[in-house]
Amino acid sequence: MDFGPFLLLALMEGLVMAAVLALTAVGLSLVFGVMRVVNVAHGEFFMLGAVAAWFVTSAMPGPPAVGFVAALLVAPLLVGGIAALADRLVLKRLNYDPEATIVATIGLLYILQQAALTIYGPDARPVQAPFEWRIQFPWFGYSGYKLFVVFAAAAVLTAVWLFMTRSRIGLVMRATQIDRDMARAFGINVDRVYAGVFAMGAGLAAVAAVLIVPIQQAHYLMGGDPLLLSFIVVIIGGLGSLRGTLVAALLIGLSDGVISVFFSPTLAKIIATLFVALVLVFRPQGLFGAKQ
């Protein structure tokens, strides 16, 4: 294959990755923005979403599309429920102290991972795509499902954006983000907002996982990479800024795709992690964030 088509393939792979990454990272960013909690267990919520998708699709009779749609509805609700429970039982009792919550979410990470290993087992298992359809380019064929992932992610992200900017609940969330005490003074139930935001962040990770699972199999250790990459995206985009997160997801997803295809995935990750560390040191508001 010539360089041009090869680059196109790399960019398309990068775009799929960027779409899923954007969903996962927006969940992480939302939780950090509103609650000031760095959720190290975010990758495990992603993993739980994928595992839940496997259970739902293998339990549903009928064509794969039915099971897939069911998974798309059930997995985020289930994972969001677990997250809300974790918020009530653990994070709330720590009073959302930043350092204590990091240690606690590390504990949560281990517990969720082990639970998945015990219940789901150590194997990677595939989930059938809801439809088989190939787009034939002059140089190579490409999976239509992957393009569907990009559009689905874009639709969910638009919905999240509308929810945050246009709905009353979104308004309450943003008010809590800006000033928690003042929000409470105005009669907002901050505890419930926090539980809702934590559940929503985890649910977004679960949606991303359900979308990716027909491409990449469900495995109990699959949470590591999305966690690391979401961190990278959220930090480069500016902690808590949704627009920055989107731009950074595109940037990281595309460059990761290109570097992984032409060089090595490990090298791509080394560069990205070092880049993030340097961004945090020299430009803590993120590349796209405004100076405080």
Add this chain to the structure above:
Amino acid sequence: MKALALHLALIAVLFALQFVLPPYHHTNIVRVMVLAVFAMGYNIAFGYTGLLSLGHALFFGAGMYTAGLLATGEGTALLALPAGVLAGGAAAFAVGLLALRTAGVSFMIVTLMFAQAGYLTVLYFGAFTGGDEGFVIPNAARALGPFDLSTDTPRYFAGLALFAVALLANLALVRSPIGRVMVAMRENEERSRMLGYNPFTVKLFALSVSGLYAGAAGAAYALMFGYVGASFAAIQYSILPLLWVLLGGAGTVLGPFVGALLMFYLIDLSSSVTTAHQMVVGVALLALVLFAPKGVLGALRDRGLKWLP
């Protein structure tokens, strides 16, 4: 005085213990002593200076790989051990120069990212490091002068010597003026700055000493147990010292040892019942942070043993 006596007594007990322990626990205690040195280093940064790092696996790994690669290559163990110690210190110094410009949550993430980059680098240069599988150090390369670390008794003595030196140095450090300044940084950075101390240099010093400890533990672990692998540079080995220190009591000299010992045997005992080690680690972290944020010795210090350093 009481404190010094207590620490010397612990070393004496560990010395005597080797004559009565069955072989299995004999090896375990050596392991715990070396890991306790790692935890002590972590405690100097986290417990005393208030630097919550999530990247100490980098320093441990730097010591381990430097020592392991030198011992299997041209050098001898006698050279590899101090080189490993220095590598850990140098890595911590370099990370500190950048990471200490941030604080709190950012500091945690920056150290995490540097450690992750280090871990991925080990994987990337798999041709030299053996990647995920790691490599075994041949027994011939593990002789520290006349002491062959691949045999039980010299290994125990080497572990005990390292532990004793590290423990007494730690005690001396926290009682010295610079140790007091480190605690002052943890308690109130602004006020310490007003009193004329430079937070950056004090923290850099603490982090570098912490790195020297971690490097020493990593190098000793490689030479004593003859295996170097990427899993020792992975995130798990940044979390474990945090767990040990939290369990034993942050900001106490003996806490890291107590934490490492308890956790080691907790996992050891639980593995006869269940294979879910990770669950034990996770539940322990949650329980500590929720119910006992001061750890075992921290709680004892609050309840009467005020002299505990």
